[in-house]
Amino acid sequence: MRTDAPCLDCFKRQAAATAQICCAEAAGRMRVADEIDRLVAELDPALSPPENAVIVYGRIAEVTGVRDPYAELKQQSTDVALRLRDEVRQRIEQSPDPLRAAVRYCIAANIIDYGSGHAFDALETLRGCQSARLPIDDFDRFRRSVSRARVVYLADNCGELVFDGLLIEQLVRLGCDVTMAVRGGAILNDATMEDAVECGLDSLCRVVSSGICCPGTPLSSCSRELVEIFAGADLVISKGQGNFETLSETAAPVAFLLTVKCPVVARYITAMRGPAGEGIEGRGEMLLMQMGVE
Numbered sequence: 001m002r003t004d005a006p007c008l009d010c011f012k013r014q015a016a017a018t019a020q021i022c023c024a025e026a027a028g029r030m031r032v033a034d035e036i037d038r039l040v041a042e043l044d045p046a047l048s049p050p051e052n053a054v055i056v057y058g059r060i061a062e063v064t065g066v067r068d069p070y071a072e073l074k075q076q077s078t079d080v081a082l083r084l085r086d087e088v089r090q091r092i093e094q095s096p097d098p099l100r101a102a103v104r105y106c107i108a109a110n111i112i113d114y115g116s117g118h119a120f121d122a123l124e125t126l127r128g129c130q131s132a133r134l135p136i137d138d139f140d141r142f143r144r145s146v147s148r149a150r151v152v153y154l155a156d157n158c159g160e161l162v163f164d165g166l167l168i169e170q171l172v173r174l175g176c177d178v179t180m181a182v183r184g185g186a187i188l189n190d191a192t193m194e195d196a197v198e199c200g201l202d203s204l205c206r207v208v209s210s211g212i213c214c215p216g217t218p219l220s221s222c223s224r225e226l227v228e229i230f231a232g233a234d235l236v237i238s239k240g241q242g243n244f245e246t247l248s249e250t251a252a253p254v255a256f257l258l259t260v261k262c263p264v265v266a267r268y269i270t271a272m273r274g275p276a277g278e279g280i281e282g283r284g285e286m287l288l289m290q291m292g293v294e
Contacts, residue, residue: 048218179233183214217242
């Protein structure tokens with residue numbers, strides 16, 4: 001998926017929100033705004049939005065001197081999710097279909113995203129996720145794919161990472177060999193190796209770094225380790241919009257689990273899936289969309 005014109009305005013909004021965190025003085029926030037206004041005109045539209053986000057957030061860090069502006073918010077998201085983990089795990093275990101329940105909690109938790117520019121009620125989304133209608137729901141195909149499969153699980157954000165762990169517990173019970181990939185460094189509220197360890201994911205499965213500080217997984221820039229693991233997977237589970245934006249054209253067997261928070265992504269998905277994608281507007285719709293071979 002390439003960067004579209006509305007993405008440039010989104011980068012500006014994200015920069016303004018990040019400057020509010022980084023800069024106590026109005027003059028600092030103005031410097032960020034001025035710099036990003038100039039920068040967006042130079043971005044390559046052939047790149048995916050997450051790849052261009054690397055450039056944008058790199059420039060914000062240069063201007064402000066703050067390398068991880070979302071560190072506190074990331075920790076808050078993790079703390080809230082960890083407090084909910086036992087309750088959600090119990091609900092999954094008591095469900096008549098634990099795998100389906102875990103998938104739905106996992107998708108719903110993707111609403112925790114400080115880069116989307118929209119306000120969503122994460123707790124309300126989690127409460128209603130088991131009965132919510134998914135405009136695209138390839139769960140039956142997903143279930144067939146995960147029996148004793150080699151799975152690469154591409155993580156997205158902090159907070160939701162805890163619920164990723166609950167899905168991985170179900171996958172391991174089905175005999176899956178799971179490797180999780182996290183970001184190579186801090187960007188937005190995306191999960192890094194330190195976050196995975198804090199949530200205990202390293203005790204559930206192998207955890208590797210993508211090798212890059214990108215809120216997505218552009219394989220041409222990722223570490224050789226991840227590229228090789230990706231190529232050998234029976235199924236890739238891709239969480240979130242950023243991973244979708246960078247992998248939407250891959251030929252690999254990928255199950256995209258996400259909430260759609262952007263009208264550009266919504267239009268792209270509708271074009272991909274035709275009538276099945278109608279009604280997706282980028283207002284937090286939950287999707288399980290599987291692509292590639294059966």
